[in-house]
Amino acid sequence: MDFVNAIILLLNYIFVPALAYGSQLALGAIFVTLIYGILRFANFATGDMMSFGTMFVILFTFYFQSVGISFGVLPTALLAIPFGIIFMVGYMLIVDKLVFKYYRINKSPPVQLAMVSIGVMFVTQAVVRIIIGPSDRRFFDGEKFLIKAGEFKEMTGLNEGLAIKSTQVITIIVTLILVSTLFWFLNKTKTGKSMRAYSDNEDLALLSGIDPKKIVMITWVIAGILATIGGALYGLDKSFKPFTYFNNMLPIFAAAIVGGIGNPFGAFLGGYVIAFSEILLTYAYRKFFMYVLPESMEPDGLIQLLSTDYKFAVSFSILVIVLLYRPSGIFKGKVL
Amino acid sequence: MRKNLNVIAAYSIMMGLIILVGIFQSWNIALSIFNLCLISAVMTMGANIQWGYAGLINFGIMGFTALGGLAAVLISVDPVQEAWSVGGFNILFSLFLIIAMVLAVRYILKNYKKSKNRTYIVAAIIILGIIIIRFISEPGIEAIEGVNPAKTGFLGGLGLPIIFSWVVGAFFAGGLAFVIGKVALGLRADYLAIATLLISEIVIAIIKHEDWLTRGVKNVIGLKRPAPYEVNLQQTEWFISLVEKFNSSKLNLITDLTERQATLNQLVIEGSSVFVKLCYSGLFLVVVIILLILTQKALYSPWGRMMRAIRDNEEAANAMGKNVVKQHLLIFVLGSAIVGIAGAMLVTQDGLFTPGSYRPLRYTFLIWVMVIIGGSGNNFGAILGGFVVWFLWIEAAPIGLYLVNLTTAGLDDTHFLKVHLIESVPYFRFLMMGVGLLVIMRYRPKGILPEKIEIK
Numbered sequence: 001m002d003f004v005n006a007i008i009l010l011l012n013y014i015f016v017p018a019l020a021y022g023s024q025l026a027l028g029a030i031f032v033t034l035i036y037g038i039l040r041f042a043n044f045a046t047g048d049m050m051s052f053g054t055m056f057v058i059l060f061t062f063y064f065q066s067v068g069i070s071f072g073v074l075p076t077a078l079l080a081i082p083f084g085i086i087f088m089v090g091y092m093l094i095v096d097k098l099v100f101k102y103y104r105i106n107k108s109p110p111v112q113l114a115m116v117s118i119g120v121m122f123v124t125q126a127v128v129r130i131i132i133g134p135s136d137r138r139f140f141d142g143e144k145f146l147i148k149a150g151e152f153k154e155m156t157g158l159n160e161g162l163a164i165k166s167t168q169v170i171t172i173i174v175t176l177i178l179v180s181t182l183f184w185f186l187n188k189t190k191t192g193k194s195m196r197a198y199s200d201n202e203d204l205a206l207l208s209g210i211d212p213k214k215i216v217m218i219t220w221v222i223a224g225i226l227a228t229i230g231g232a233l234y235g236l237d238k239s240f241k242p243f244t245y246f247n248n249m250l251p252i253f254a255a256a257i258v259g260g261i262g263n264p265f266g267a268f269l270g271g272y273v274i275a276f277s278e279i280l281l282t283y284a285y286r287k288f289f290m291y292v293l294p295e296s297m298e299p300d301g302l303i304q305l306l307s308t309d310y311k312f313a314v315s316f317s318i319l320v321i322v323l324l325y326r327p328s329g330i331f332k333g334k335v336l
Numbered sequence: 337m338r339k340n341l342n343v344i345a346a347y348s349i350m351m352g353l354i355i356l357v358g359i360f361q362s363w364n365i366a367l368s369i370f371n372l373c374l375i376s377a378v379m380t381m382g383a384n385i386q387w388g389y390a391g392l393i394n395f396g397i398m399g400f401t402a403l404g405g406l407a408a409v410l411i412s413v414d415p416v417q418e419a420w421s422v423g424g425f426n427i428l429f430s431l432f433l434i435i436a437m438v439l440a441v442r443y444i445l446k447n448y449k450k451s452k453n454r455t456y457i458v459a460a461i462i463i464l465g466i467i468i469i470r471f472i473s474e475p476g477i478e479a480i481e482g483v484n485p486a487k488t489g490f491l492g493g494l495g496l497p498i499i500f501s502w503v504v505g506a507f508f509a510g511g512l513a514f515v516i517g518k519v520a521l522g523l524r525a526d527y528l529a530i531a532t533l534l535i536s537e538i539v540i541a542i543i544k545h546e547d548w549l550t551r552g553v554k555n556v557i558g559l560k561r562p563a564p565y566e567v568n569l570q571q572t573e574w575f576i577s578l579v580e581k582f583n584s585s586k587l588n589l590i591t592d593l594t595e596r597q598a599t600l601n602q603l604v605i606e607g608s609s610v611f612v613k614l615c616y617s618g619l620f621l622v623v624v625i626i627l628l629i630l631t632q633k634a635l636y637s638p639w640g641r642m643m644r645a646i647r648d649n650e651e652a653a654n655a656m657g658k659n660v661v662k663q664h665l666l667i668f669v670l671g672s673a674i675v676g677i678a679g680a681m682l683v684t685q686d687g688l689f690t691p692g693s694y695r696p697l698r699y700t701f702l703i704w705v706m707v708i709i710g711g712s713g714n715n716f717g718a719i720l721g722g723f724v725v726w727f728l729w730i731e732a733a734p735i736g737l738y739l740v741n742l743t744t745a746g747l748d749d750t751h752f753l754k755v756h757l758i759e760s761v762p763y764f765r766f767l768m769m770g771v772g773l774l775v776i777m778r779y780r781p782k783g784i785l786p787e788k789i790e791i792k
Contacts, residue, residue, distance in 0.1 A: 041526065042527075099774060110526050112781075114529060115704070116774065118773065119777065123770030126763050126765075130763050253534070254534065309545035310545065312541060313541040313542070319534055320520075323527065
């Protein structure tokens with residue numbers, strides 16, 4: 001019985017949260033990796049673009065709530081996401097036309113484009129803060145828990161409860177649907193294949209008659225969808241604050257590079273690698289060992305490898321190690 | 337003279353703007369802007385050495401700034417004897433163990449061929465070392481943090497004058513840069529950017545959470561000053577007479593004696609804070625000028641020519657027998673050390689160390705905006721960038737407010753749009769920086785004062 005309790009404990013505090021957090025990171029990481037693979041620059045505006053999309057989702061959610069539209073037990077935000085995506089994609093295409101296109105046509109070095117993306121970052125940040133303000137916002141409604149800890153205890157008669165938030169389940173399901181659709185698109189459709197070809201070898205792709213304008217546009221559309229959904233899911237699960245979104249850019253970058261930048265599947269897995277290692281290394285295992293070990297060997301400390309303050313530092317250290325020993329990432333992205 | 341005309345013009349306009357702030361807002365504001373402009377100028381010089389001379393992207397400026405600030409704390413704060421006696425031994429022993437661990441790893445890496453076994457042994461040493469160090473340091477850290485936590489709760493520093501920290505800060509930052517450079521300089525440009533950005537976040541995380549060293553988010557306040565204190569100045573004889581002399585015409589107009597005394601007191605209070613700021617300006621100006629002379633000399637020396645050659649064509653420079661890796665490391669260390677000086681100066685001026693305030697937007701990206709707008713590769717350009725961008729960063733709110741009032745003049749004062757816009761005036765600075773950066777990068781990619789290479 002103790003063993004089952006220990007398993008439930010790990011599920012509750014490590015596995016489920018890490019899976020949800022990892023999905024949110026994975027969406028962001030695929031966004032970064034697509035931009036890097038096809039448009040060929042590191043987009044420092046990632047976090048702020050995600051907050052821009054989320055902002056529209058929130059505005060539409062508030063509007064729907066005010067006119068009384070709801071989605072039953074599911075959060076209203078899910079209804080608002082498509083509208084958010086429309087605005088987000090529009091914004092991205094405008095930014096591309098006004099800013100990035102010039103440098104792409106001039107074949108500027110990637111560093112210059114990265115600098116330009118910092119300019120976009122500042123502007124986006126300003127726009128988000130001017131429209132919705134810098135404060136913390138929660139926009140979740142509907143049923144909060146799928147399984148409550150107390151109910152679970154009653155049902156199974158165990159000591160440990162398992163609480164699963166509905167946002168966590170929604171996050172994981174939506175991510176799986178979205179990512180499998182994306183991989184189907186990239187691997188099976190003609191447009192997807194031409195995107196991969198363009199990412200692989202631009203000149204060869206142009207020679208074989210692939211239209212670069214179309215590729216770039218589709219990339220931004222996909223990126224917009226990923227950014228908005230990723231941001232909205234993160235906001236639903238935790239809360240929306242522009243500053244947090246800006247900071248999330250860092251683990252997202254770590255995930256993309258760990259997975260091998262330019263490789264969407266690597267980025268997807270990279271998100272989970274980062275999320276799991278962050279949570280595994282900073283969790284206090286005391287209770288777990290109390291269940292598993294006999295009473296005489298019970299630990300006195302917290303059995304915590306690193307304090308939770310170093311959550312971010314963990315993912316960055318992993319990144320540094322990967323960069324040192326395998327600069328192309330775990331799943332072989334572009335060789336650097 | 338003629339070819340420097342644009343430099344002189346740009347700087348005179350900048351000084352004119354600061355003087356205008358002095359006249360219209362107050363001399364206090366103008367001087368605090370000026371001081372921070374000088375500090376920003378030191379930072380941009382550091383970044384410019386790396387980016388403009390050698391083409392290395394360093395997005396870890398925040399980390400080096402914070403290390404400089406840490407140096408200021410460790411140098412100037414008086415040592416906490418009690419904390420040393422309860423936990424000093426554990427900390428020193430852990431430090432010794434860390435050094436031993438690093439040396440052991442180095443020894444193994446140097447003397448044994450690359451193999452799987454070697455990797456495992458190195459990993460085992462590191463993991464075992466970390467566990468032992470934690471075991472030893474934990475009771476010490478707890479004891480130190482338990483010593484009067486509301487006031488100290490940390491080891492304190494050396495109790496030396498804070499000016500020394502400017503040099504020590506440079507060494508701290510340079511040391512970190514050496515480690516980072518050894519690890520990351522082989523990476524391609526945008527990867528170096530991401531890697532340094534993330535490493536600087538790790539540095540901040542450590543500074544924020546190792547309370548025994550830095551007091552963490554509890555902040556260190558009341559650092560010693562190299563300049564006199566306002567309160568003391570206000571009671572000093574010569575200072576009061578100096579203020580009297582400066583404002584004699586104004587004071588002579590007042591005939592009533594008590595009223596005259598009150599006005600004088602007011603003037604002395606204002607004057608004292610201006611005087612303190614002037615002291616800082618003098619100190620900072622000395623640093624900026626020394627650094628400017630050194631960097632200019634370096635830029636036009638054979639070494640500077642070599643750096644430009646490496647920047648413009650690494651392979652060709654390598655083929656000419658220049659050691660690219662070594663020079664990159666050298667310039668990375670030098671640039672970061674300069675940023676470290678700026679970090680120490682910043683904490684010196686503020687008189688407090690707040691690890692929570694180090695954020696990449698302010699200390700990394702803003703500095704980069706300064707370098708790009710000012711003109712990378714040109715020291716005068718970089719300094720000007722520091723001035724212009726910091727000036728706008730501070731004055732963006734008043735300008736934004738003015739613009740909002742102008743555009744919404746037709747609206748009622750309680751109109752929701754107007755109220756909302758006025759509330760969000762502080763964020764116009766982000767907009768201004770972003771648009772400024774984009775416009776400069778598009779239409780004047782070399783910055784306001786572009787790099788000029790003299791071919792003789």
